[in-house]
Amino acid sequence: MTDSRELDLPAGYVELLEDLKATVKAARTTALRTINTQLIELYWTIGQGVRLQQEQQGWGSGVIKKLSEDLRREFPEMKGLSPRNIQYMTTFAGAWQGGPIAQQAVAQLPWGHVTVLLDKVDTQEKRNSYAAAAVQYGWSRNVLLNMIMNRTLERTGAAPSNFAQQLVAQDTELAQQIAKDPYNFEFLGLSGEVAERELELALTSRITETLRELGPGFAFVGRQVHFDVDGDDYYVDMLFFHMDQNRFNCTKGLRRLGEHFALAA
Incomplete structure (x- = not known):
């Protein structure tokens, strides 16, 4: 062309x-x-x-x-x-x-x-x-x-x-x-998923590379994981578990999970 x-x-x-x-x-x-x-x-x-x-x-x-x-x-x-x-x-x-x-x-x-x-x-x-x-x-x-x-x-x-x-x-x-x-x-x-669909699909399709970039000790839990906190709905784009730190870690999504990027196990 x-x-x-x-x-x-x-x-x-x-x-x-x-x-x-x-x-x-x-x-x-x-x-x-x-x-x-x-x-x-x-x-x-x-x-x-x-x-x-x-x-x-x-x-x-x-x-x-x-x-x-x-x-x-x-x-x-x-x-x-x-x-x-x-x-x-x-x-x-x-x-x-x-x-x-x-x-x-x-x-x-x-x-x-x-x-x-x-x-x-x-x-x-x-x-x-x-x-x-x-x-x-x-x-x-x-x-x-x-x-x-x-x-x-x-x-x-x-x-x-x-x-x-x-x-x-x-x-x-x-x-x-x-x-x-x-x-x-x-x-x-x-x-709320449309705006980040390409990003999420790219990340989940190359989860091995994503985990490697995050560093050692991370395990993938799921995407768009739902939390109910006092009747409010929260969705995490991608949820990980760090085995050494014994805690969950998440990427902040379009649909908010407050301002927190890490959740204690």
Whole structure:
């Protein structure tokens, strides 16, 4: 096959190619951002419905657990429907009450960012400010957490005021996290495996080389190993057992296992 680089390209070809590449990337970012916003809207709607029932009917944790079980039975590919996550949704709906959620900065953030804001920020005004800054500056979740813990906006007074008009830039860490967010994959019924399928297949098809790279003493246990921790679902991409250390070790997956890479046996 003739390499297009060997051809005499007509005038304007390179410029058009670069424009089209930028257009494709922008369209992909827009599509991913739309999916993410739809998921955040869904979570807010679920939380709002539960919150109203809690106020009107006195729903407790037992009802939320039953609701979680019924929803997960209907949508088994959605791991974000655990009792704990539904409680987060309820807190989320109670925190963001002003206007349509899709028009607020928080709707452009991955769900992991939202839970950080709920856990680590004590007033709604500050939550809005940090959400707006995360969108404007493309902060990853770890950067957002560091900014909150350092009280950056409180010290600098640099909270953006135009967050409703901000869009997530396609070349930021935030955009990359939206593209890889397991909640978005599960929302689409893809179960979070699609993005890492090639990596996992490559690793499992060459398990001997993988173990050799990890070092001596490792034994392969399995892939996409399921853990249930207090009703929450966790999946490990690849789980190993180190015989000398007498402990399990894992690769961190699209579907999180907290921030831990090693589990005591």
